[in-house]
Amino acid sequence: MKDKPKLGSVFLETRGIHKRFGGVHALRGVSITIRCGEIYHLLGENGCGKSTLIKIISGAQPPDEGCLVIDGNSYQALTPIESLALGVETVYQDLSLIPNLTVAENVALSEQLVRASGRLAKVLDRAALRETSRRALSAVNLAVTDDFLDTVVSNLPLAVRQLIAIARAIATKARLVIMDEPTTSLTRMEVENLVRVVNELRKDGVAVLFVTHKLDECYAIGGQVIIFRDGQCVAQDDIQALSKIDLSRLMTGKHLDGGRYRKAQPAEQVLLDVRKLGCESYFSDVTFQLKVGEILGITGLMDSGRNELAMTLAGVIAASGGTMTLGGEQVVMESPADAIRYRIGYVPEDRLGEGLFLDKPIRDNIISAILDRLLGAFGMLDRAKSTTLANDIVSQLQIATPGVDLPVQSLSGGNQQRVLIGRWLTIAPRLLVLHGPTVGVDVGSKDTIYRSIQDLAQQGLGVIIISDDLPEILQNCDRVLVMRRGKIRADVLPEIVAEDQLYQAMIADETKECQ
């Protein structure tokens, strides 16, 4: 590891890896090759085995068959520490930062752990700890002060934590950095920063493996794509050689186009009238109208106030100023329960953490918002009625499941998301607020979800989509509001605006400052 690795030499190979979970054959003989100084994008539908492969490479799980070859040495299975010692660094989807430790400790402890080869009976080298963390944090462009190093990470905003996680990965002399959907919580700006960091790594001969569902980013970054389908590697090629359509076809085996979903024209009647809405220091002076059957997109950078606006519209956090009028009726909300009373549904961004009851039946997940309206005899729940209702939703949203008694965790990501949307259909909503409706959902499922959203608008619902997935906004909305620094800065029509213009509107201030 002392000398700079030769660009293009083989760093890691997986040979015929198989992995089974009970009856599920998650990986079926995966053989891929990773070379130093290359960038790879691992693409594939939900559940095709991407995360499993990563876990095997990073030592979190052993393979059932096959082996890993790293630097010419063959390994049956690795432990996390061995894998780290060989230079494989992983940025997990959930960042895997330890919330109660400081920034410095989070960034640099792994290095000391590796140096001790996992043995814990070692005295800390505190000077090295600080030195390493300083170096790594400046590499990802975070300003390093002593106070910052001693801040407990749970007190930091998500975007900074994401960068810290990346800093940790490059703190040690990594040979391969794996990032599992690293950009889901980053704004465009930070993604660009990340791309820069990645390119520097690459120049140093480090290999980078991305797992992502955002095809545009893959093109922007460039490099090789590895495409998985059903636990097998179906293609590996230079990304520029493949079109988006090709990629989708390879991933799903189906042909999809990227055109606009939105066709219907909304009615003229105003459904929602928001005036001078504000919330603490997050946003202020938000004024807009939503018509019946209209789909409104709201976008902006992470800290633009769009997330808080979404939560305020859904009653998750209370507004501190301004008014909301829904169908002519003044709306005052303190909690999601109030929102439900006004028939406003909210699909949160974090599906697993905030949306679903994973090990509970699909039925309970669907009817959870209207339990008190499904009463039968003796104030007990009417089982038959609720099952019928759940079945209706399942067929309306084409949720693929053998039955509503199964736990919702038995579904794939896209279907889980539809269960969540289905929950809000039960309240006969007038307004649906979808916060990142397809985060981490694969291409095939996205398509189905988009079609469902269009159908709902057709039926006269007002829909608000809050997202930073610009193609998604452009494909689905009638109108797009762009937020920046807590205010609405632009109101554009997607037919006439291109993605990069929209992006310019999102970052306008920053660009000015930079110049």
Next chain:
Amino acid sequence: LSGASAGLQAQEKPVMATVVKISGIPWFDRMHVGVKEFAAATPSVTAFQNGPSNADAAQQLRIVEDLVARKVNTLAVVPMDPAVIEGVLKRAMDRGIVVVTHEADNQKNTNANIEAFDNADYGRALNEKLASCMGKQGKWTSFVGSLGSRTHIQWVDAGAENAKKYAGMTLVDAKNESFDDANRTYEKAKEILRKHPDLRGFQSSAGNDVIGIGRAIEEAGLQGKVCLVGTGLPNPSAKLLESGAISAIGFWDPKYAGIAMNKIAKLLLEKKPLTDGMNLEVKGYEKVSVKKGPGAGVLMVGNAMVIADKSNYKEYLF
């Protein structure tokens, strides 16, 4: 699990159970000696002793419940809290089980309750010993196991009554709870000594109190300056008696109490009468007074009180 215990119902021999407050502590180990001695001397019955592992009235209740269900012939109980087991003892008597209690002169549902001595006499005797040690002068205080333990309260109340005879003696901060925990008592005693530097005497009640208080006195170097009289067993108190930290201990021998309970139970089982002044042929119970108790049964009082000091405790070592 002793083989003898299995299939008790099938045996002809009467089964005589003794249930104590807590198993394993020195006091009831000593009682166990007595019960075993009784069993050995009386081959015509099966006698054994049992008790809960925690000082918890609820646990004792459960043991008694199960013994009643098992239909033992006699039940000798030293209740943790007499009130708690009233109900089950009533059921036991309804089932024809002979019930004898000890240290529970207010127990209603019992055929006979046996006290080693008159509680007021005992409290007075302890206090008299304290008074003579203190020269009938100065502040003194009292300890009880807990405010809920009736006999302890009787003893210290009788003691307080006795001390009124002496104008020079003042009772301060009375009835400290020790929870029969030597360490806690030690800490409390130190605190009291700090609060009342002129304190001259302690009268204590629970078996471990003298050990805790005695240690506090010894460590403060107050032997001879502060007097300590209380209930205690000779063996554990020996060292402190020797060093002068404990002035005198009062007690009755649980071994003989155990034998006496079972003898009474056997008499009752054989439908023999209990008469005033009778001799149980057990040391300290040679001339037992028999009165009507608070319930249907009788209240028996022996003369088993022992007050021992440095000069004579060796006669009683156990």
Next chain:
Amino acid sequence: MSCANSLSVDGGGEFTFRSRVKKRLDNRPELFTLFLIVALSVFVGSVNRDFLQVSTFFDLARSSTVIGLFALGVFVILAAGGIDLSFTAIAALSMYSVTKLVVSYFPEAPMLLVFLAAASGGALLGLINGLLVHGLKAPSMIVTIGTQYLFRGFLLSFVGTVWVLSLPDKMEAFGKIALFSFVSKQGTHAMLPAFVLILVFASLLTWWILNRTLIGKAIFAIGGSLPIAERLGYNVRAVHIFIFTYTGALAGIAGMIHVCSNRLANPFDLVGSEIDVIAAVVLGGARITGGTGTVPGTLLGVVLVVLINNVLIMAGVPSTWQRVIVGAFILLAGALFLLRRKR
């Protein structure tokens, strides 16, 4: 790239002076414990002048030793996100068995050996805890309820129930060694027993382990999030085994000090005081859900609990009120820590 810089550091938190002071306070919940101790002492001292004496301090230090050693162990486990309810049973089993062994086979044993034996006995039982907690993947509270029953049941049914009254001379003498002693005006001896040094040493050691070694960081990491720590390569098994073994060893030592200072080995002692110890650790600012807390805080928590337990008579409060007061303190402190964190 100044752009990216300004963006992220903005989010990183504005480090103004006030926010820094507030942060320090938020990171130091034990200051609040200290405040409670001072307030209580001032109150009791004003009610009763006799409270403010050197001998009071000596007695507090003595009473804090055993519970302090327990608390350090509990804190280490709490920091790693677990709870232990079996440490008192460990202490009882280890102190009683070792005392019995020493009395019957090696009455001349030097104190170092006795303590070593008690510590290793405790460590062994702690090791069982650690292996079970790790192996059964069950909440440590539940597992240690089980081992509490197991250890105490084993002690009382197989080792013995009879008090050991005459300790070997060396053990007896050890409890009486004084660090300082003097005779007060009233002719009372007051002394600071030497065994409080063991608590001082154990505190320093615990502090050092938690703050200066890799395993200390691993303990906090696991307390923060076990699955993440595991994924990052922290050896969870080693940490589980270490914390329970360490706590077991501390409990064994505490048990032996208990014997020497009480000058008798009573196998019924100690069990039942777990809740007091946990309360002390929590009052010292450690979150019961793990990942936080400090050694000084823990010691302050111990002092607070010992103080409450021991000054009521001084303050003229009837002892019946003791529990109400401790309970109220726990709720109050818990609520206040929480409000401070929320701000």
Next chain:
Amino acid sequence: MKPKTDPQLAFLISINVLILLCAAILSRGAFIDSYNLQSMAAQVPELGLLAIGVMLAMSSGNGGIDLSGTALANLSGVASALLVSAFLSADADPWAFTVAFVAVAMLVGLLGGVLNGLLIAHLGLTPILCTLGTQMLFTGVAVVLSGGVSVRVGSAGPLMEIANGLVCGVPISFVIFCVISLLIGMTLKFSPFGIQLFLMGTNAKAARYSGFALSRILIRTYGMCGVLAGVVAVLIASRNVNVKWDYGQSYLLIAILITVMAGVKTEGGYGRMICIFLSATALQLLSSMFNFLDASNFIRDFAWGMLLLIFLATMRYDLKSLFIRTTSIPTSSVQRPPASTNHS
């Protein structure tokens, strides 16, 4: 919907049968004498009801647990006895006395439970810390009220009947226990409240986003625990004629033992009433068997500790053999209990 076989339930049924058989054989039939069965049935409710309280608190998730149950039961008993005796005479007016006693005991229980709920829901105290504090507080208040001595309840006939009477040969207290288990079991399984409670225990955030009134659910849950403690107070008072602040100090751990043996998930969101019921009876059978055989109570403690650990071990083993066989390090990402991976 196919009826699933619950291994927990099967295990508990077989262990009950096994102990009963063992005890019957060892005691040559004396154990299954009707008086003993009645006596055991009358002993189950106190612990069983406390265990239901622990289970309710546990199912609410977020580290829910109720350590204050026994203390609250004692407080309810003491407070009710003192209050009611001050106004009514048990001998003169037994029925009024009984009704008043039961009502006040349950009310005090409810208030204590609601206090727990409020502290946890609105102040955000961790349940374990909160109930640790209230445990001491309740005990302390009971001590202060009673001055530390046991309080006589007064032997009103109807009140005494509750714990000592029989209907059709079954102890009334056991019938009460069965009825309460059934009611709470039904509530948990079929009422919106019960479903919300379990959903909340699974994922509190998702529950909030689904519009559940979390505070109300928590307060109701802990309130229910409190009422159960009140019922226990009535049973204790009825059986012992007396109430005291330190009664049943060893009950807390046993109640937790019952709950864990019943397979209630300590992290929340799952628990079955029938299992609690069977777990309570299993423990009672075992304990009575020991008393029948004159076993030392220390051995029994030892056996209980062993049982709990063996039980945890079998649960772990089941999990393992059903699901993950190869990994030494369990999957870490999102918590995903075993389930059929059945997707299209």
